[in-house]
Amino acid sequence: MTRARLSVRGDDRAFTIAAGETILQAAMAQGLDLDHACGGVCACSTCHVKVLRGGENLAEPGEDELDQLDEARDVGLESRLACQARLLRMPADGTIEIAVPSWNVNAVREGGH
Numbered sequence: 581m582t583r584a585r586l587s588v589r590g591d592d593r594a595f596t597i598a599a600g601e602t603i604l605q606a607a608m609a610q611g612l613d614l615d616h617a618c619g620g621v622c623a624c625s626t627c628h629v630k631v632l633r634g635g636e637n638l639a640e641p642g643e644d645e646l647d648q649l650d651e652a653r654d655v656g657l658e659s660r661l662a663c664q665a666r667l668l669r670m671p672a673d674g675t676i677e678i679a680v681p682s683w684n685v686n687a688v689r690e691g692g693h
């Protein structure tokens with residue numbers, strides 16, 4: 581298996597993510613709208629997602645990411661910046677599951693997409 585399933589809570593579409601890819605890269609390549617105001621350089625926190633399953637297979641967050649997450653709303657232990665969360669290895673059950681915080685989803689809708 582070269583790609584893991586990327587499951588998004590509340591979204592029935594079937595996304596995938598390859599080892600070496602970030603969640604944001606995988607999302608953008610497949611038409612999954614995730615905010616990324618700074619363009620994916622860890623300078624905002626709009627790409628905040630919660631990794632519900634498989635998070636241990638992602639690269640550990642660096643200090644920059646943790647600093648940005650400090651500024652984000654509704655942060656939890658499973659919070660990551662999608663542009664920094666890179667898949668290192670295939671999850672044992674083949675799945676990474678994420679949730680997009682609802683205030684992010686609202687922002688996307690209001691953005692007229």
Ligand code: FES
Pocket residue numbers: 615616617618619620621622623624625626627628648661662663664
């Ligand atoms: S897109 Fe700005 S920190 Fe991820």
